[in-house]
Structure formats: C-alpha cells, structure tokens
Amino acid sequence: MGKVTGFLEFERTDRKYAPVEERLRNYNEFVIPLPESDLKQQAARCMNCGIPFCHTGCPVNNQIPDWNDLVYLDDWKTASANLHSTNNFPEFTGRVCPAPCEEACTLNLEDTPVTIKTIECAIVDKAFENGWVKPDVPAKKTGRKVAVVGSGPAGLAAAEQLARAGHDVHVFEKFAKAGGLLRYGIPDFKLEKHLIDRRVSLMESEGVTFHYGAHVGVTVKAKELLDGFDAVVLAGGAEKPRDLPIPGRELDGIHFAMDFLPQQNRRVGKEAFDATDILATGKKVVVIGGGDTGSDCIGTSARQGATAIVQLEILPMPPEKADKLTTWPNWPLKLRTSSSHHEGASREFSVLTEKFSGENGKVKTLHCVRVDDRMKPIPGSQFEIEADLVLLAMGFVHPVKEGMLAELGVALDPRGNVKADTEAYRTSIDKVFAAGDMRRGQSLVVWAIREGRQAARAVDEFLMGVSALPR
Numbered sequence: 346m347g348k349v350t351g352f353l354e355f356e357r358t359d360r361k362y363a364p365v366e367e368r369l370r371n372y373n374e375f376v377i378p379l380p381e382s383d384l385k386q387q388a389a390r391c392m393n394c395g396i397p398f399c400h401t402g403c404p405v406n407n408q409i410p411d412w413n414d415l416v417y418l419d420d421w422k423t424a425s426a427n428l429h430s431t432n433n434f435p436e437f438t439g440r441v442c443p444a445p446c447e448e449a450c451t452l453n454l455e456d457t458p459v460t461i462k463t464i465e466c467a468i469v470d471k472a473f474e475n476g477w478v479k480p481d482v483p484a485k486k487t488g489r490k491v492a493v494v495g496s497g498p499a500g501l502a503a504a505e506q507l508a509r510a511g512h513d514v515h516v517f518e519k520f521a522k523a524g525g526l527l528r529y530g531i532p533d534f535k536l537e538k539h540l541i542d543r544r545v546s547l548m549e550s551e552g553v554t555f556h557y558g559a560h561v562g563v564t565v566k567a568k569e570l571l572d573g574f575d576a577v578v579l580a581g582g583a584e585k586p587r588d589l590p591i592p593g594r595e596l597d598g599i600h601f602a603m604d605f606l607p608q609q610n611r612r613v614g615k616e617a618f619d620a621t622d623i624l625a626t627g628k629k630v631v632v633i634g635g636g637d638t639g640s641d642c643i644g645t646s647a648r649q650g651a652t653a654i655v656q657l658e659i660l661p662m663p664p665e666k667a668d669k670l671t672t673w674p675n676w677p678l679k680l681r682t683s684s685s686h687h688e689g690a691s692r693e694f695s696v697l698t699e700k701f702s703g704e705n706g707k708v709k710t711l712h713c714v715r716v717d718d719r720m721k722p723i724p725g726s727q728f729e730i731e732a733d734l735v736l737l738a739m740g741f742v743h744p745v746k747e748g749m750l751a752e753l754g755v756a757l758d759p760r761g762n763v764k765a766d767t768e769a770y771r772t773s774i775d776k777v778f779a780a781g782d783m784r785r786g787q788s789l790v791v792w793a794i795r796e797g798r799q800a801a802r803a804v805d806e807f808l809m810g811v812s813a814l815p816r
C-alpha cells in the first residue's frame with residue numbers, strides 16, 4: 346500500500362467527457378484521460394483491504410490493489426505486466442467495462458470507489474505508448490492445431506492464450522475484420538477500432554492465423570474443422586436478437602439494433618456493406634430497450650442527426666441510488682445513465698408497446714400503454730409516440746442455431762446456449778469446446794475474456810495432459 350492515508354487525503358476524481366456539442370460532431374472517443382499526477386493520487390486512495398472485495402467483483406480477477414500500489418510508486422511498467430497477467434485486453438475493458446470491481450470496492454460503501462477502470466486504462470495506454478506491450482512468442486511449438494470460431498473477445502482471448510502455449514491457432518471469422526461485438530456492436534465513440542487492429546497484429550506476431558469471411562457452417566464446413574484440427578473452440582457469441590412480434594412489426598423503419606449499429610461502425614471503418622442504409626438523420630427515433638445496446642443506438646442516432654430520440658423500457662425505473670446494505674459488494678440494481686443519455690434522449694419506464702401503425706408501409710406511430718410493477722397494462726393509460734425509425738434493442742436470446750451448431754449437432758442448455766461447464770468447457774461433441782456469449786448467453790466483454798482464457802487452459806490440458814496457463 347503506497348500511501349496509508351491516501352483515502353483520507355484525496356477525493357475521488359474521475360475522467361470527464363468532452364462537451365456534448367463537441368463530441369456529437371464525430372464518432373471519436375470523447376473520454377478525457379486524467380493527468381498522471383491525478384492518477385497517482387487516485388491510486389493512492391486504495392486501502393489495500395485485508396479482503397480486497399474489488400477482486401470478487403472482477404471476472405478476470407485483476408490484482409487491483411497491487412497495480413494501484415505500483416502506479417502510486419510510479420512503476421507503470423510492472424503495473425502493466427501485472428495487469429496483463431490476468432487480462433489479455435485491458436485497453437478494451439478500461440474503456441467499455443461497466444466496472445463491477447468499482448461497485449465491489451470497499452470505498453463504494455461511501456459512494457467513492459477507487460477509480461479502478463480509469464487506472465486500468467491509463468496503465469495499458471501508457472504501456473503501449475512506451476512500447477512495453479510486446480508479442481509473447483512461445484519458445485517451443487507443440488505441433489497441435491486448434492481452430493477458434495469467432496473473433497470476439499472470447500475467441501481472441503482463447504486464441505492468444507493457446508498460441509502462447511505453443512499451439513498452432515487458426516481463428517475463423519465470418520466478417521471481414523476481427524473483434525466481434527467490440528468491432529461491429531460497440532460504437533467507435535466508446536471504443537476506437539484501431540485498438541483492436543493493434544491487438545490483432547500483436548496476435549499475428551504471436552503466431553495466430555486469422556481467416557476472414559470464413560463462415561463456419563455456411564462457407565466452411567464444421568466437419569472440416571473437426572477433421573483438420575486437434576481441438577475446436579466455439580466462440581460465436583449470442584447473436585439471435587429478441588424480437589417484438591406485435592401488429593405492425595412488418596412496417597418499414599423498424600429494425601433490430603444490430604442491423605443499425607454495425608452499419609455505422611462499418612461506415613467509420615470504411616468497410617463496404619451490401620444492405621440498404623438505415624439512418625436516423627432527420628428522423629424521430631424510438632429505441633425499445635433500456636440497456637447498453639439501447640444507449641449505443643441513442644448515441645449513434647444523435648451523431649447521425651436524429652430530430653428526437655425516445656427510449657422505452659418495460660421495467661420500472663430503478664432507484665437512483667443502490668441500497669448498499671443489501672447489495673454491496675454485489676452488482677446493484679440502480680438507475681444507470683450513460684454518456685449517450687446526456688446527448689439528448691428522453692427515457693420512459695414501465696411502458697409496453699402494443700402495436701405499430703404507419704402510412705404507405707412505413708412506421709409512423711407506436712401505440713403504447715403504461716404497465717404496473719408486474720408488467721400488467723394499466724387501464725386507460727394508453728398513449729402514442731410518433732416515430733420514423735424504431736430500433737429494437739431488447740437483448741439477445743441465444744446463439745444462432747442454424748448453420749454451425751446444427752451441423753455439429755452440439756447439445757444446447759435449456760436457454761438455447763451451447764452446453765458446456767466452466768471447469769472443462771467441453772461440449773457434447775468430442776474435442777469441441779465453447780466459451781463466451783455462445784456458452785453463457787448475452788453478457789459482458791470482461792466475462793468473454795475470462796471464459797476465453799479459462800477455455801484455453803481447458804483445451805491445453807486436454808491436448809497436453811497438463812497446462813501452465815493460468816486458471
């Protein structure tokens with residue numbers, strides 16, 4: 346612990362955002378890093394708790410008090426080595442993680458957790474600036490071949506760990522570039538994509554081969570992977586969106602969020618796509634769904650120049666503050682207001698959309714009703730909202746079953762995800778493993794990284810009998 350009295354001396358300070366009118370002009374990241382002197386003070390606030398509750402909050406078990414101490418002592422290089430020992434991609438989590446570690450931090454009992462995510466991001470950004478992040482090329486190759494399907498955070502983490510263990514790793518990705526939802530779901534204003542490119546080239550130097558435009562179960566037979574590789578890791582995400590099958594759903598102008606968001610990411614990345622443009626420019630937009638994906642639709646619509654944005658959520662508005670005594674150190678239910686909400690959207694809770702209506706085949710109106718806490722419509726509370734564009738952001742139900750999963754005939758769990766436990770990560774098919782959203786269902790980047798790392802260890806053990814990869 347660098348400074349015993351740090352938490353008494355220094356107030357919590359965190360990164361600020363560029364002003365709304367400035368950040369809406371482009372799709373760049375807009376979080377302003379803290380100066381180094383502030384970062385050291387923030388790190389000094391860490392109490393090095395006897396029981397570091399931040400660890401229990403962090404799915405990759407980042408050794409948070411250790412690197413807080415190293416930052417306070419100005420040893421950024423060792424801090425980076427420590428951080429990378431548990432997390433392959435801290436530059437992603439340092440930007441997009443909802444930071445369950447901060448919710449679990451002991452200082453959060455007083456609403457002033459250590460700024461863990463900001464410190465994490467600063468460590469890895471500094472490490473790249475100083476050239477400390479180098480490819481970790483294995484001294485010896487094992488001669489074993491592993492196929493990884495999907496290049497989201499789970500597939501990337503699994504591939505990197507397996508390559509470092511000396512295996513010959515091939516990643517099969519149906520899209521033109523790597524990253525999964527990091528690249529095509531999360532907007533550039535939250536995560537600029539050159540950060541993914543930088544990691545991918547490091548992984549290529551570590552010996553990982555990427556095959557793009559390789560849609561397993563469609564353009565590449567799953568059987569080819571079974572025949573050609575000693576193990577296969579399924580990390581294809583949970584891509585089946587939840588639909589809203591109500592009258593009028595077929596009208597033009599009603600789209601899944603994941604038909605809308607990837608188009609903008611591709612425009613920014615100068616990647617061609619062969620679908621009709623879905624744009625919010627000059628439109629009244631309604632986003633149905635109150636989560637992260639909904640927020641990303643708001644931020645993207647605002648940048649495209651929507652004239653009005655309304656977000657609807659069927660659940661009641663959560664309390665503004667968490668009830669710490671009943672929830673801490675666990676993830677609390679509380680109202681979460683994202684940077685996108687500040688960019689000009691109104692939010693409505695406890696609202697059910699009963700039907701859409703339109704003119705000339707185009708959506709014009711949402712017919713809504715307010716619901717009680719049990720989601721039962723309240724009689725007489727019907728109202729209408731005008732809309733030219735409706736974005737459905739109600740989450741994802743399970744992986745796409747057609748194609749690869751059907752061809753493999755792999756067993757699914759009751760929720761429709763690929764069935765595999767978190768010890769062996771093995772599916773019902775010999776030498777086939779599963780990790781990330783494809784196994785656990787729609788989740789978070791940090792959980793995908795954890796699962797990719799753990800599945801890699803399981804595969805390494807399966808191939809070699811023992812594994813030196815971290816659990």
Ligand SMILES: Cc1cc2nc3c(=O)[nH]c(=O)nc-3n(C[C@H](O)[C@H](O)[C@H](O)COP(=O)(O)OP(=O)(O)OC[C@H]3O[C@@H](n4cnc5c(N)ncnc54)[C@H](O)[C@@H]3O)c2cc1C
Pocket residue numbers: 441442443494495496497498499500501517518519520524525526527530531535559560561562580581582583606637638641748749780781782783787788789790791793
């Ligand atoms: C819009 C949006 C915003 C989000 N924002 C956040 C956030 O801010 N913070 C956060 O922590 N989480 C966020 N999430 C969730 C997070 O992105 C996911 O939990 C995470 O990316 C899952 O990682 P994954 O590797 O399991 O799957 P994915 O990221 O979905 O990657 C799966 C990859 O597999 C490929 N694939 C699928 N099937 C095949 C096949 N048959 N052949 C070849 N390739 C295939 C896909 O093309 C894709 O590249 C967000 C999700 C969405 C949709």
Ligand code: SF4
Pocket residue numbers: 390391392393394396397398399400409410413449450451452459461
């Ligand atoms: S819980 Fe908070 S104060 Fe305690 S060790 Fe972790 S980061 Fe430091």
